[in-house]
Amino acid sequence: MLxxxxxxxxxxSGVRYRLFRATITVAVIAIAMAFLMNILGESLIKKSVxxxxxxxxxxxxxxxxxxxxxxxxxxxxxxxxxxxxxAPVAKTCLDFxxxxxxxxxxxxxxxxxxxxxxDLLQDAEKQESFFAALANMKAIRFPVGREEFVSFLAxxxxxxxxxxxxxxKEQAAINRIEQAxxxxxxxxxxxxxxxxxxxxxxxxxxxxxxxxxxTLAAQARDIMDSQLIExxxxxxxxxxxxxxxKDLLPGDITVNIIWKMLRDADSSEWYxxxxxxxxxxxxxxxxxxxxxxxxxxxxxxxxxxxxxxxADTGGGLMGIxxxxxxxxxxxxxxxxxxxxxxxxxxxTERFREIATLKCLGALNTFIMTVxxxxxxxxxxxxxxxxxxxxxxxxxxxxxxxxxxLLAHAFPWGSLGLGALISITAGILLAAVAAVYPxxxxxRLAPMEAMRIE
Amino acid sequence: MxxxxxxxxxxxxxxxxxxxxxMKKFYNRKGQITQALRGVDIAIFDAEFITVMGPSGxxxxxxxxxxxxxxxxxxxRVFIDEVDVAQLTAEELAFLRCRKIGYIFQSYNLIPxxxxxxxxxxxMAFGGVQTDEARKRGMDLLxxxxxxxxxxxxxxxxxGGQQQRVAIARALANNPTVLLCDExxxxxxxxxxxxxxxxxxxxxxxxxxxxxCATHDHRMMNVCDRLLWIRDGAIERIAxxxxxxxxxxxxx
Numbered sequence: 064m065l066x067x068x069x070x071x072x073x074x075x076s077g078v079r080y081r082l083f084r085a086t087i088t089v090a091v092i093a094i095a096m097a098f099l100m101n102i103l104g105e106s107l108i109k110k111s112v113x114x115x116x117x118x119x120x121x122x123x124x125x126x127x128x129x130x131x132x133x134x135x136x137x138x139x140x141x142x143x144x145x146x147x148x149x150a151p152v153a154k155t156c157l158d159f160x161x162x163x164x165x166x167x168x169x170x171x172x173x174x175x176x177x178x179x180x181x182d183l184l185q186d187a188e189k190q191e192s193f194f195a196a197l198a199n200m201k202a203i204r205f206p207v208g209r210e211e212f213v214s215f216l217a218x219x220x221x222x223x224x225x226x227x228x229x230x231x232k233e234q235a236a237i238n239r240i241e242q243a244x245x246x247x248x249x250x251x252x253x254x255x256x257x258x259x260x261x262x263x264x265x266x267x268x269x270x271x272x273x274x275x276x277x278t279l280a281a282q283a284r285d286i287m288d289s290q291l292i293e294x295x296x297x298x299x300x301x302x303x304x305x306x307x308x309k310d311l312l313p314g315d316i317t318v319n320i321i322w323k324m325l326r327d328a329d330s331s332e333w334y335x336x337x338x339x340x341x342x343x344x345x346x347x348x349x350x351x352x353x354x355x356x357x358x359x360x361x362x363x364x365x366x367x368x369x370x371x372x373x374a375d376t377g378g379g380l381m382g383i384x385x386x387x388x389x390x391x392x393x394x395x396x397x398x399x400x401x402x403x404x405x406x407x408x409x410x411t412e413r414f415r416e417i418a419t420l421k422c423l424g425a426l427n428t429f430i431m432t433v434x435x436x437x438x439x440x441x442x443x444x445x446x447x448x449x450x451x452x453x454x455x456x457x458x459x460x461x462x463x464x465x466x467x468l469l470a471h472a473f474p475w476g477s478l479g480l481g482a483l484i485s486i487t488a489g490i491l492l493a494a495v496a497a498v499y500p501x502x503x504x505x506r507l508a509p510m511e512a513m514r515i516e
Numbered sequence: 517m518x519x520x521x522x523x524x525x526x527x528x529x530x531x532x533x534x535x536x537x538x539m540k541k542f543y544n545r546k547g548q549i550t551q552a553l554r555g556v557d558i559a560i561f562d563a564e565f566i567t568v569m570g571p572s573g574x575x576x577x578x579x580x581x582x583x584x585x586x587x588x589x590x591x592x593r594v595f596i597d598e599v600d601v602a603q604l605t606a607e608e609l610a611f612l613r614c615r616k617i618g619y620i621f622q623s624y625n626l627i628p629x630x631x632x633x634x635x636x637x638x639x640m641a642f643g644g645v646q647t648d649e650a651r652k653r654g655m656d657l658l659x660x661x662x663x664x665x666x667x668x669x670x671x672x673x674x675x676g677g678q679q680q681r682v683a684i685a686r687a688l689a690n691n692p693t694v695l696l697c698d699e700x701x702x703x704x705x706x707x708x709x710x711x712x713x714x715x716x717x718x719x720x721x722x723x724x725x726x727x728x729c730a731t732h733d734h735r736m737m738n739v740c741d742r743l744l745w746i747r748d749g750a751i752e753r754i755a756x757x758x759x760x761x762x763x764x765x766x767x768x
Contacts, residue, residue, distance in 0.1 A: 069641055080629040419625040422586065423686070424614020424642035427606060509613070510586040512625055513577060513698055 070429065074437040081409065085441055088405040092445025092489050093452065095398035099391050100453025100485040106376060106383040107477045108461045108469065113373035115472035116366045123363055126282045129256075130249050133240050133264070136233035139178045139226045150222055152215040153181070155206045167203065170196050181219045190216065236267040243267070253283035288348060289356050292325070293318050295338060304337050325357035369468050395492055402496035406438055410504045417504050418512035427505040434504050438497030439490050446489020450482045533693055533726050534560040534583050538592035541578050552578040554749040555592070562693070563724040565717070567736045570746035576730050577698070579746060583728065584619065584696045585612050597693060614643050618687030618725075622699040624679040626671040632658060632682045633667040639689040657685040661715055677708030684715055688725075695719065697729040701736075713739055 078085045137145070143153045157177055160168060171193055172180045184190050190213070197205055207215070243263030244252035252260045256271070257280040264271050271279075295301045296318050305321060306313040308330075325331045331353040338345050375384060383391065410417070417430055462469050541553040552575045560566055560583075570576040581587040582594055585601050594601045597616055604612065613619075626635050633654050640650040658664045661681035671679050680700060687695055697716065701709035717739045719725045729736055737743060743760055745752040 066641075066647075076629040415623075415625060416627055419619075419621070419627065420638070421610070422584075422613055422619045423639040424610050424690075426610050426642075429642075508587065510581040510584075512619070512621060513581065513586070 070432050071436055071440075074433045075440060077409070077413070077433070077437050078440055081412075084405060084409070088402060088441045089445040089448065091398055091401040091405070092442055092493060093449035095394045095492070096446050096449025096485050096489045097453035097456070098394050098449075099488060100450045100482065101457045102383050102387045102391060103481045103485060104454055104457035104478055105461060106387070107474050107481050108457065108465075109373045109376045111472045111474035111477065112369050112461075112465050112468055113376055115468065116369040116373065119362075120366050120370060123282075123366070126250070126253060126279060126286060129253065129279060132269070133237060133249055136230045136237065139223070139230070142226050142229055143178070152207055152211060153178075153219075153222065156181075156212070156215075159206050163203075167200060170200075178223075181216060181223070184216050185219065232268070236269065239267040240264065250283055250287060254280055254287060256280040256283065284347075285356060285359060288352070289360065291343070291348075292321070292353065292356065295341075295343065296321065298341055298343070300341050301334075301337055305334075308333070322357050322360050325353050326361065328354060331357070365466065365468055369465055372464055395488070399492055399496040402438065402441070402493050403499060406434065406497045406500035407503070409437070410434065410500045410507075414504075414507055414511055415514070417507050418509050421507070421509035422512050430505045430507075431501045434501030435494055435497050438493040438501075442490040442493025443486070445493070446486035449489060450485045453485070454478070454482060530561040530563075532559045532595075533562045533564075533597055534558075534728075535595045536583065536589075536592065537595075539582060539589045539594060540591040541575075541582060541587070542590045551749055553582070553589070556746075556749075556751055558744070558751065558754070560726065560728065563720065563726055564742065565720045565727045565740045566729065566742050566744055567740040568728065568730045568744045568746060569732070570730075570752075574746045575749040576746050578749075580696060580698060580728075580730055584617055585609055610642075614639060615690050616692055616694060618689070618692040618695045620680070620683050620687050620695065620697040620700050622702050624671070624676070624683045624703075626679055626682055626686070628671055631668050631670055632663060632674070632685075635671070635682055636685045636689055639686060643690045645690075654685070654689070657688055658682070660688070661685045675708075676704050677711060680704060680708075680712055681715065684712070684719075688719070692725070694726045694728065697727065697731075699731055699733075700729065701731065701733050709733065709735070 140157060143150055143157060160172070160177060160180060163171070168176075172183060175183045184193055194209060197203070205212070240263060243260060243266075255261070256264065257273075257276045261271060261276040261280070296316070299313075302313045302316050305311075305316050305324065309316070309320065309324065311320070321334075325334060328350060332350040335345055335348060335350060335353060338348075420430065536556050536558050539553060539556040540551070543550040543552055556579060568576055568579065578587070582589050583596070585594075585596060585604075588594075588602055596612065599612070601609070601612070626632075627638065630638065633651070636654040636657055637645075637647075637650040640653065641647075645653070655664060655667060658667050661684050663678060663681055663685070666674065666678065669678075671682070674682065680703075684700075695716070700716070701712055704712065713733075713735060716727055716729070720727050720739075729740070737757060737760060740757055743753075743755050743757065745754075
């Protein structure tokens with residue numbers, strides 16, 4: 064049989080000979096693939112940014128987590144979730160109850176919530192009615208078998224006792240912390256987390272390594288100083304000064320305006336002077352520090368914005384969302400129809416050529432292969448062009464949305480994979496669309512070559 | 517019956533290359549049955565030059581398609597080189613078209629995006645000839661039709677006569693035993709038509725290729741061995757050239 068190179072050459076010559084229509088076909092594929100790549104790329108970038116933002120936000124809120132830990136003991140639910148390995152049934156059941164809608168929970172457990180339900184079900188009669196009600200809810204499947212659940216309920220009082228013990232210990236530790244911080248607020252105390260207060264935390268039985276202590280202290284200081292600066296908004300003189308500098312009405316001055324202004328070196332120095340003049344305590348601050356705080360806040364705001372913008376990621380095909388999946392599928396369908404039409408035209412226009420080739424001894428499979436390859440060449444060209452276009456559009460757009468955050472969380476790997484997928488999709492679509500036209504070409508009778516137009 | 521005898525006597529011991537037995541072809545178009553061929557029996561010998569004549573709509577094209585293995589008869593049988601065409605699979609048919617028969621069309625049907633040489637070597641590629649050898653043989657064939665210097669030209673850069681000569685070279689690519697020509701000179705001027713006829717005649721004489729030519733061109737009578745008239749889907753008359761010449765002279 065014919066060498067593959069020759070088949071490709073014949074197919075390629077076919078493309079070159081009808082360059083204009085081939086270009087239009089390529090454009091159709093390119094548009095569809097640009098669309099696909101665009102939504103795919105945006106969702107991949109959003110996903111990557113969302114992950115980066117989430118971990119950074121967690122980092123930013125570390126102080127809050129510590130404050131909570133150092134001021135109240137964990138709830139029984141939190142303890143169960145933190146130590147799920149020790150009571151897996153309890154965790155599964157809590158999960159189940161928390162996902163129930165209000166009406167169903169009401170029927171199953173009355174007014175009781177979370178761990179109270181376990182207390183409630185200690186009563187045999189209540190247990191009976193609980194399972195009866197559960198059996199009535201056809202749409203819901205209780206994640207734990209009945210026997211397992213009953214045996215867990217039997218062991219619940221003991222578990223509850225353990226939890227209470229843990230909580231008491233935590234309360235005792237918190238009491239010691241409270242002694243250690245004395246009159247200070249807990250945030251103020253945390254600014255010394257790298258010093259004596261850190262030692263107090265460790266003494267109380269919490270785990271705190273040196274690096275964590277350092278970041279904690281720095282963060283606490285940042286928060287304290289930021290609060291100091293944000294409080295100046297309530298200071299009438301300062302407000303008026305800013306209003307004069309910014310050429311605004313004093314009533315229009317917001318925290319955001321002040322922070323934005325402070326990112327500029329001159330302004331931050333000026334503002335510090337103003338603050339000192341107004342009799343505020345600014346001993347710990349200098350212009351560089353104020354700028355650092357302003358930058359920190361800008362970053363935090365960007366993170367929050369990123370979190371909001373990425374809230375809709377996930378779901379549908381490869382996380383592009385249900386709606387977008389449909390749109391992509393429809394665009395691909397339109398593309399397939401377009402290519403099929405173009406290929407049918409190509410076959411009709413070339414029927415004499417095809418018939419002649421068959422007279423010269425071409426097999427049906429050869430004719431089919433030529434047309435499939437011709438279409439695949441168009442698909443490859445369109446796929447590459449479309450992918451590039453879509454990629455550029457989505458990267459530029461996403462850069463304007465996420466700015467510096469994108470540079471840190473640019474998903475090279477998954478975008479490359481997405482591009483590969485979209486190019487492959489282009490080739491596949493073109494090949495699929497060419498199946499019927501190439502079948503028609505292959506079935507063409509060789510005697511058509513004798514026909515005279 | 518009388519015609520059969522004529523064939524028998526003129527044939528002597530020559531090998532029969534194409535034989536049809538009761539060949540009929542009906543076309544069913546929207547319930548209306550057209551009888552294109554109503555029973556054709558003929559035997560064509562090796563190295564014979566046959567001219568097929570007939571008005572349009574006579575079934576001439578159908579006859580051509582059937583003996584060229586391009587179509588299958590509704591009834592009857594067609595043997596090409598002692599092989600029943602109806603028994604062949606699609607692959608075997610393609611092999612037959614590739615190796616045994618060369619086709620020459622009225623409108624040349626060269627592949628527009630290929631050079632002359634590529635056009636000639638394409639059937640060789642289908643026949644499994646190695647590229648280098650195909651190239652060499654292609655050049656030889658182009659030399660045979662007098663177009664060796666123009667091997668790199670595309671059809672659009674050549675005149676009708678040149679295109680038809682390339683088409684002849686292409687038809688000869690795999691040394692076929694039969695050359696089927698469908699009005700090879702119809703689109704050409706008088707002089708170029710003569711050239712093509714000369715080439716065909718030379719092939720017939722020198723290489724012993726069987727040539728079957730459908731034509732309206734009366735010059736063809738001077739070069740052929742036998743003439744075949746088809747009318748209304750049946751053979752009206754078969755005659756040797758010397759028999760016809762007298763008659764032609766009478767008309768002229």
